[in-house]
Amino acid sequence: MSSTWAALIVIDMQNGFINDQSRHVIPKVVELVERWEATGRPVVFTRYHNYPDSPFERLIHWSKVQHAPETEIVPELAPHVPRARAVIDKRIYSYFTSQGADLAVQEGWTDLVFCGVATESCVLKSAVDAFEREFTPWLVTDASASHGGPAAHDAGLLVARRFIGAGQLIGSDQVSKQFD
Numbered sequence: 079m080s081s082t083w084a085a086l087i088v089i090d091m092q093n094g095f096i097n098d099q100s101r102h103v104i105p106k107v108v109e110l111v112e113r114w115e116a117t118g119r120p121v122v123f124t125r126y127h128n129y130p131d132s133p134f135e136r137l138i139h140w141s142k143v144q145h146a147p148e149t150e151i152v153p154e155l156a157p158h159v160p161r162a163r164a165v166i167d168k169r170i171y172s173y174f175t176s177q178g179a180d181l182a183v184q185e186g187w188t189d190l191v192f193c194g195v196a197t198e199s200c201v202l203k204s205a206v207d208a209f210e211r212e213f214t215p216w217l218v219t220d221a222s223a224s225h226g227g228p229a230a231h232d233a234g235l236l237v238a239r240r241f242i243g244a245g246q247l248i249g250s251d252q253v254s255k256q257f258d
Contacts, residue, residue: 084257085163085187086114086121087173089194089201091155094148095126095225100195103223104154107193110221110250111158119257120163120185124173125149126200132169171203174211182213189214191253193221198234202241209242217242221250 091107114121128134128143135141143149151159159165163185166178173192174182182190190208192201192215201222208215217238224230238247248256 083187084119084189084191086191088121088123089192089204090124090126091152091194092125092143093150093152094143095195096152097225099227100223100225103221104152106221106250108154110193110218113254115161122164122166123151123159123162124166124168127167127169129169171200172207173204174207189216191216191218193218196224197222197231198224202234202238205238206241215242215246217247218250218253219247
């Protein structure tokens with residue numbers, strides 16, 4: 079496999095998703111992005127935007143992440159955003175908006191490496207959608223977290239193992255080995 083066909087997809091590392099349960103993941107994601115950038119491979123960031131009367135608001139009763147500063151990428155990653163291959167703004171869980179799906183196909187990526195917040199929702203949904211679109215998904219376990227806490231993170235990993243395969247869950251230290 080050619081490493082040029084892989085992209086790092088950084089899911090929703092936004093102020094509105096960072097709390098005491100998820101803050102620990104920021105340095106891991108920054109380190110992963112820096113190592114990935116050093117290889118010259120593409121990085122893509124996603125930004126979730128909630129909106130009034132969204133399904134999240136109507137059905138889950140969750141109305142956060144509608145405005146800045148909640149919608150902004152965390153300051154620690156902000157310097158990397160201008161160098162990203164793309165920033166995908168989305169109103170759904172998944173990376174696979176029409177823009178995200180088109181980008182992955184146009185670039186000829188075969189493997190998508192996911193990290194970010196939240197493991198059990200946006201990261202998981204993106205990885206499963208990649209699997210169903212016949213990309214090879216990778217979920218970086220220690221560079222993903224949940225603002226819902228460790229139990230939600232662990233639940234996301236449990237479901238991911240069943241949906242995309244246990245071998246597709248890797249630690250950040252394994253990423254370089256996998257794509258060198």
